[in-house]
Amino acid sequence: MYIEKNNGFKSEHKVYLCKECLNCSYSKDCIKNKNKSGLKRIYVAERFERLRMESEENITSREGIIERQNRSIQAEGAFSYIKSGMEYLRFRHRSMDKIVAEMKLLSLAINIRKLSNKMKENKLGFIRYKEAI
Incomplete structure (x- = not known):
């Protein structure tokens, strides 16, 4: 059916x-x-x-656990920086389209700032937390 x-x-x-x-x-x-x-x-x-069983196997594997940890660390750090580092606690616009655009601009600003800092320090490699278990 x-x-x-x-x-x-x-x-x-x-x-x-x-x-x-x-x-x-x-x-x-x-x-x-x-x-x-x-x-x-x-x-x-x-x-x-x-597909659900395959997904469950992927996220509970050793590699999946490490990947989830890396993602959680990266996302939390970005939102923490937006709220405390930039003192950005409230959106300036009302409609969903404008809020999404505002969030994209914030994300772009953060990425440009991070890239600029990495270029100054000559550290353009990718950092990955290999063992946290």
Whole structure:
């Protein structure tokens, strides 16, 4: 069975029906009102489950843990610098488009400043935290 979301995304699901729901005392709590058949349906997207398991394996591997640590350190440092270092606590505009543009300008300013400091100190290599576990 193919299910199409409101945004146009289509996914393939297998549908499992439970035929023992008719005499079950919990069926009124378990089965939604729009289900006229009175049978519980379970939708399983095999591709999604496979990708979920692959993702879980990736992020729990040794390399995945190190990568997550590096990302968390880098992101926190940037937001900390924006808030305390630049004393930037509030957006100056109201619409979402303007806020996104403002955030992009802030990020660009931070990156230019970091690049400038690295060029002054002649340290243009990439620093990676190898062992933190």
